[in-house]
Amino acid sequence: MVDGERIDGTWCHIWRCYQPGSEYYLDDLIVFADGAITCGERTDLAGLEKMLATGQLAVTNPETPPLPDQSSKWASRRSEALTPEGFLLDVADRIEALNERPTAGQRCRDAIQRFQQDPAESNRELLRAAYLAVPPHLRIYVLGDMDRQDRPLRILLTKLGEAVDGDGPVVTAQMHQDVLDYFARGDEGVRSEQERRAIQHADDPSEPGRPTLVSHETVYPQGWPEQPGLFVLRNEYPAQIVFGGDSYASVLHGYWALSAADASDRSRIRDAASGREAQDLGGRALHRSDWPDIRLAVMAELLRAKFTQHPELARVLVSTGDARISYTGLSDSPFWRDVHDGRGRNWMGRLLELTRSELVAQQLLRPGS
Helix, strand or coil: CCEECCCCEEEEEEEECCCCCCCCCEEEEEEEECCCEEEEECCCCHHHHHHCCCCEEECCCCCCCCCCCCCCCCCCCCCCCCCHHHHHHHHHHHHHCCCCCCCCHHHHHHHEEEEEEEECCCHHHHHHHHHHHHCHHHHHHCCCCCCCCCHHHHHHHCCCCCCCHHHCCCCCHHHHHHHHCCCCHHHHHHHHHHHHHHHHCCCCCCCCCCCEECCCCCCCCCCCCCCCCHHHHHHCCCCCCCEEEEEEEEEHHHHHHHHHHHHHHHHHEEEEEHHHHHHHHHHHHHHHCHHHHHHHHHHHHHHHHHHEEEEEEEEHHHHCCCCCCCEECCCCCCCCCCCCCCCCCCCCHHHHHHHHHHHHHHHHHHCCC
């Protein structure tokens, strides 16, 4: 965060040492969209280049012996070695991608299309420059074809009568045409897939949706504020609901009371002083044997009751539009909340989105709407 603005970033591993002659250890290099780079200290591309040149950072473990030289460039299936120069190009590309600008690989593909439209020598030279701007260790991936790798480009950039890579086949006019035909087939495949996707995904929204809405768990020791805003979406928010013939002070009261196998436990949970107290009592009670199978449906019905019985709360939920709802906190299990370590199922957020869509549909289908 910089002056309240979120700056996106990405990261990779790098080898680092504190001082000349000391051992290298694996560390995180973090790259941000504004060009800032951190690895123990804050720097930029020029600073990163200096740190690599002085040996403070290394792109591979200096103690690992290098791979043997490739006997044939043409026959090799191995990418070129990762070098400091190639790594710097890669980092610069990451910054471009974070800013949603074309990367070297995308610029190379644009140059391919330009050459297809006009195979003049000037465009071939532009294509050569675009290809050589791709980080060397990533060139074999630029076409997205791991069978041919980047061989079609290497053929196309080799002059007639010369051997590709110095030890490969001698290039002929037919080989150049075969490469252009290969690119044309790829373009046709992309167009065909785009047409198929346009039909299959015809109901996709044409405009990007709202940013994700994060629902935070918040404690109000002195009671809820007069204008709680989006906190009304929380299950602990006190909103009296009637469900199954019983009245509950909040969704949490209803959910945990209905989970209990014993009638006396259900009564104690229903009458708890707060939603979190109801949760604590419910967590200690013996649950119904079928609870794992029905709990999602019960929660969905409780949310419908809450927002249909409280129109003012429904308006708040509907006001979130089509935003994804990330339901966070610590009191609920990862089954219900959003946890960024892969365990979170975010079922509460998903059920709130479902309830929202049902409320909107009811408004649209209501006579006179």
